[in-house]
Amino acid sequence: xxxxxxxxxxxxxxxxxxxxxxxxxxxxxxxxxxxxxxxxxxxxxxxxxxxxxxxxxxxxxxxxxxxxxxxxxxxxxxxxxxxxxxxxxxxxxxxxxxxxxxxxxxxxxxxxxxxxxxxxxxxxxxxxxxxxxxxxxxxxxxxxxxxxxxxxxxxxxxxxxxxxxxxxxxxxxxxx
Numbered sequence: 011x012x013x014x015x016x017x018x019x020x021x022x023x024x025x026x027x028x029x030x031x032x033x034x035x036x037x038x039x040x041x042x043x044x045x046x047x048x049x050x051x052x053x054x055x056x057x058x059x060x061x062x063x064x065x066x067x068x069x070x071x072x073x074x075x076x077x078x079x080x081x082x083x084x085x086x087x088x089x090x091x092x093x094x095x096x097x098x099x100x101x102x103x104x105x106x107x108x109x110x111x112x113x114x115x116x117x118x119x120x121x122x123x124x125x126x127x128x129x130x131x132x133x134x135x136x137x138x139x140x141x142x143x144x145x146x147x148x149x150x151x152x153x154x155x156x157x158x159x160x161x162x163x164x165x166x167x168x169x170x171x172x173x174x175x176x177x178x179x180x181x182x183x184x185x186x
Contacts, residue, residue: 042184051084052177054169059096064164065182072123072161082165082180083116091170098164108175121163 046065054060067078080097088111095106097119108115163182169175 044181044183045078046182048177048180052167052180053173054167054175055173057168057170059166059168060175061164061166062177063180063182064162067161067163069159069161074123074125077120077122077185078163078182079121079185080119080163080165080180080182081117082177083114084167084175084177084179086110086113086115087174087176088112089171089174091174093170093175094168096166096168098162098166100161 046063048063052060052062062082072078082095086093086108090109090111093108095108095115095117096103097117099119099121104119106117108117165177165180165182167175167177
């Protein structure tokens with residue numbers, strides 16, 4: 011995200027600094043890019059959900075037409091245990107089951123505000139691939155979620171046994 015600095019000065023409408031500051035704030039709020047990423051591979055532990063990455067969208071800043079995309083990729087260990095990727099968007103969640111011994115996988119989810127600030131719509135919740143095959147398309151597509159307050163976006167992995175999933179990379183990005 012951009013961080014255009016504000017100019018010091020009186021907040022008088024006739025002051026050109028105020029106009030510059032308003033423009034800087036508009037730029038900072040609307041520039042897309044990666045807002046969260048895992049710094050190193052994430053390996054599951056235990057059999058419960060393991061939160062790998064999260065980002066909080068400040069309340070009232072998810073503008074009409076804006077899109078957030080969540081992407082990740084990883085590998086299963088050499089076993090046939092059930093493995094689940096969960097992407098959460100506010101209170102809504104969707105799962106993708108990725109199976110296969112030693113199988114590589116990737117997933118992607120999109121969230122777009124196509125309604126009012128109070129009820130954006132998820133256009134596609136989650137799609138996951140193993141090899142080149144789409145294995146799961148799931149989630150409450152076209153579901154509303156209030157964004158009046160802060161909105162949490164997160165990625166969790168759940169494996170049937172400890173250490174059976176490795177998330178090699180994952181990002182949350184604001185797409186303009």
